[in-house]
């Protein structure tokens with residue numbers, strides 16, 4: 001067996017999904033840098049004659065055309081958030097459980113590994129399958145590979161049900177919270193810092209903005225039986241001109257996670273009301289998705305994989321599919337609490353469980 005080289009990756013899809021997860025994670029693909037991984041995915045599917053392969057930038061679609069009565073879209077993003085000294089991957093044992101540690105293991109390359117393996121191996125699924133692996137999910141909605149694909153090839157989104165392989169501890173998580181980002185600005189007056197009394201320090205005004213955030217009590221909101229937890233946080237702050245100048249501007253970057261029962265307009269209005277008197281600029285807005293677990297295929301999938309559905313607190317592309325009228329759920333290996341964390345790590349048994357759950361359902365055994 002030849003040694004895997006992350007600088008020149010080729011995946012042997014007959015390897016276990018755990019080995020594939022490790023290899024896929026070791027090919028760094030922070031948003032905007034997915035081409036090497038996308039090339040490797042296309043190359044690894046070269047022998048899969050049962051799949052029609054379509055590429056749009058660094059998004060790859062592979063679909064069966066078996067004439068089945070129903071089509072399921074199964075998708076996963078191939079980008080990750082930035083590294084923080086957490087690659088290459090390594091195996092760890094914690095409390096007797098084996099884990100694969102490293103950036104992307106949870107969000108969401110274990111899910112992609114399972115999907116790739118099944119795409120290659122399931123030549124006769126009971127439903128037609130459209131597999132999608134896409135770029136730029138972890139950044140603004142405008143850059144998301146599925147936004148581009150929906151503009152270029154909306155026909156590829158046709159389906160009766162969609163499964164997003166985002167981390168869910170290999171249990172179903174329904175819907176997703178909405179996601180808004182805003183820049184909140186306060187202004188002052190520039191002056192020489194040796195004569196500060198003639199200026200008006202904008203950075204000091206950030207304290208009042210931060211106080212609003214600090215005292216904010218984010219509610220829990222029940223939507224169709226699932227309880228979504230909201231959040232409002234500063235995720236960045238900037239200001240300052242030079243070491244001897246009283247600054248005339250400060251900006252606090254705020255991220256609002258809102259329940260899927262709220263519309264985008266309601267979320268925007270809430271932020272504008274909270275920060276009335278400040279300059280508020282909405283820089284990104286993606287509405288959430290209600291659970292949608294009453295759809296017949298969602299019910300069948302839920303019954304097949306078992307467990308109790310939980311809410312998805314992050315934003316995922318289930319929102320995109322739901323908005324297109326395709327019921328969608330999240331289902332993938334990895335604890336979402338470890339997504340984006342420095343000690344991101346996936347339990348190996350969850351990768352195996354997810355593969356078994358999907359394989360059995362897609363083969364008509366679940």
Ligand SMILES: N[C@@H](CCC[C@H](NC(=O)CCC(=O)O)C(=O)O)C(=O)O
Nearest residue numbers: 137138139140141313314315336339
């Ligand atoms: N366009 C969004 C993309 C952010 C997506 C990201 N999603 C997850 O982390 C899903 C995993 C999970 O929460 O279980 C997010 O919610 O930040 C953006 O603009 O941020």
